[in-house]
Amino acid sequence: DTGVSQNPRHKITKRGQNVTFRCDPISEHNRLYWYRQTLGQGPEFLTYFQNEAQLEKSRLLSDRFSAERPKGSFSTLEIQRTEQGDSAMYLCASSSPTLNSGANVLTFGAGSRLTVL
Amino acid sequence: AQKITQTQPGMFVQEKEAVTLDCTYDTSDQSYGLFWYKQPSSGEMIFLIYQGSYDEQNATEGRYSLNFQKARKSANLVISASQLGDSAMYFCAMREANAGNMLTFGGGTRLMVKP
Numbered sequence: 235d236t237g238v239s240q241n242p243r244h245k246i247t248k249r250g251q252n253v254t255f256r257c258d259p260i261s262e263h264n265r266l267y268w269y270r271q272t273l274g275q276g277p278e279f280l281t282y283f284q285n286e287a288q289l290e291k292s293r294l295l296s297d298r299f300s301a302e303r304p305k306g307s308f309s310t311l312e313i314q315r316t317e318q319g320d321s322a323m324y325l326c327a328s329s330s331p332t333l334n335s336g337a338n339v340l341t342f343g344a345g346s347r348l349t350v351l
Numbered sequence: 352a353q354k355i356t357q358t359q360p361g362m363f364v365q366e367k368e369a370v371t372l373d374c375t376y377d378t379s380d381q382s383y384g385l386f387w388y389k390q391p392s393s394g395e396m397i398f399l400i401y402q403g404s405y406d407e408q409n410a411t412e413g414r415y416s417l418n419f420q421k422a423r424k425s426a427n428l429v430i431s432a433s434q435l436g437d438s439a440m441y442f443c444a445m446r447e448a449n450a451g452n453m454l455t456f457g458g459g460t461r462l463m464v465k466p
Contacts, residue, residue: 276442276456323394337384340454342396
């Protein structure tokens, strides 16, 4: 297993288009997280899943944002009707609390950079 | 109020010297965890070190150590014997027991190691 994989790495789109990002977590990790990082800032939590259940989604930025993890493995983050303010890096992370004796360390992917023109 | 504050936007350090990156946090929880991550220009967040709020001793991982001062709510990262490859953004983060599994990050510190 080579870690958390995110695709695409870069996406350029026009305002108003829909975009979807995919995240493949580390296979033995049952928790998956989405974060957004704008330039010069720290990552900002969006949502997380335990297996296929989305346990926290109140931090999704608007109803244009949605995430799924249908089989408890990979996840997708969709942004509908993109706006220029959506331009950011979208980071995915996974973890397994039982593997880190309580620390629940998140392993991040390299991110998907979105540019909305 | 900011949950995690990193007051140094940028820091320079001479190669082979030690450097301390500051982090203060704000929480009313008794149980929480503190993390440091490194983000090189490639973009991937790399976990460095973890400190639990009930841990008696400061965490250490190789050249990284965490100077945990609970009463002052600070969790500074110390990097010893800096290397050119240490040049990156460094983020402090906290997980509070009453905030589910959300990590809250600070604004980061850019470290530049001079040869």
